Amino acid sequence: MSEADSMTANTGMSRRLFLASAAGAAACAALPSEAAAQPRVLKFSDHEPLGGMRTRFLCDVVFPAIERESNGRLKIEAHWNGEIAAAYDALSAVSKSGADMATVVPEYTAKELPLHQIFKSFPVGPAGGRQIDFFSRVYDEVPAFAAELEHNNIVPVFFGTGYPVAFFSTAPMAGLDGLKGGKWRSASFWHLDFLRNAGATPVTMHWGPEIYEAMKQKTLDGLMVNVDSGFMLGVHEAAPHVLVSDDLWLGHVYLLAINKTVWDSLAAEDRDAIRRAARSSYHTLGSVMASSLEAQLDDLRKAGATVRILEPGEVSRWSDVTRYREVQSAWAKDQMSKGVAGAGPALDTVTAIMADVMG
Structure with missing residues (x-):
């Protein structure tokens, strides 16, 4: 979801969604860490309640994969529904160590993450697994995006996307x-x-x-x-x-980001474990997005x-x-006039990647 993020509290969730969220929150908070007597606990913040496709995927797939790949050395302590930070405060919370990890939505922080606004500038774009291909290539091939995140003291470890x-x-x-x-x-x-x-x-x-x-x-x-x-x-x-x-195309990316200082403090084997967990999770994300869209339309x-x-x-x-x-x-011209020198080149490269993925 995107705009639903900020209104669930004052418009009300259905009883079914509320109960599912409550049960899911308990289950996610109790992820096992049997292989390590004293695991490193990473506190995670998300502005949405647990129950939607994206949040359930984090709880049911990504976080268990991190614990599994780290052999229990890492444990995620998840806090949902803005318990730590609301959507517009998530970047500040994770960059300043209010949380070790958080879901960051670039659209809500256009001043701090100007280049990330490019994603929503396309009216048509890839769906399902091709969305993963697109965002993966952008972060792999355009260093300016990782640099923009690092400037805000965060490191991306996984990303989710929304419905069309x-x-x-x-x-x-x-x-x-x-x-x-x-x-x-x-x-x-x-x-x-x-x-x-x-x-x-x-x-x-x-x-x-x-x-x-x-x-x-x-x-x-x-x-x-x-x-x-x-x-x-x-x-x-x-x-x-x-x-x-x-x-x-919505182009609404949900970055699972970790505080850079926390990231740097992790052992190399644990950073590698998080990377492996992300890669394995991406393998199923495309099919989950496709099936959940059909369910939503139904x-x-x-x-x-x-x-x-x-x-x-x-x-x-x-x-x-x-x-x-x-x-x-x-x-791009407006951004460059404001001192965002990389706006034009980043837009050109992202446009080329989009054309290639769509082609």
Whole structure:
């Protein structure tokens, strides 16, 4: 999830999700470390409750892999649902040792992580396992990204991604041409420009129940957001007409980061163990994302929404209409004027990697 991060507390989780989260939290907190009498405990912070696809994957796959690969020398003490730090405070918490490890969302810290904003600047991108290929190549081939994280005293050890973008409309919409003339809300500055270029009136609005109410009152025509966040907020009850595609790129990366000082203090064999755990976890992440998306769309349909998967030609048309390359170019010039000298070169390299992965 992305925007659902900040609103679960004041919109309420379903009883089923709450109970699953509570049970999962207990299970995750009790991960065994039998092979080591006194393991090194790493305190982890996440802003979301335990229960969604991403958080369950960390708890059920990544953290056990770290303990297993380290032969019990490392143990993860997980704290969920903003217990240590809220979404917008996660970078500060892990960089300043409020937590040893944390989930960091670059979108929430654009000033500190300007280059990481590039990820969301593409309207279309890879899905499933190809997302992993894309982000892996970026971090392997563009040193500026790792340097940007190191400048903030963190080291990336794993990354997760979110569901694709969906368009929730209050009225039936045959295709994305129906955006023209409507008032559409998004949080991403990239997406606001995309909507404007598509002929819509972009709207900024606090993420919360007021979005649902605005749709219900017909003062807002639709919402451009990742499909799970829309579902969590119950947007489909007021905007039940949903257009979505695997290829509608969200670009929302969730970095599992570790404090650099803590990382440097680990024995070489334990740093290697964490790297191995990440590699093994990536092997199953793509299939998990694909199956969980299908489940999410089924949940929407069961809730009464009309869900249509866009055809490839429609997705391609959307990419053209957004004029995203113009938007990217303007952003790069603005960033370079602010002293972010690597913005242009990083954008060029990431664009090339994206084209290669999509090709």
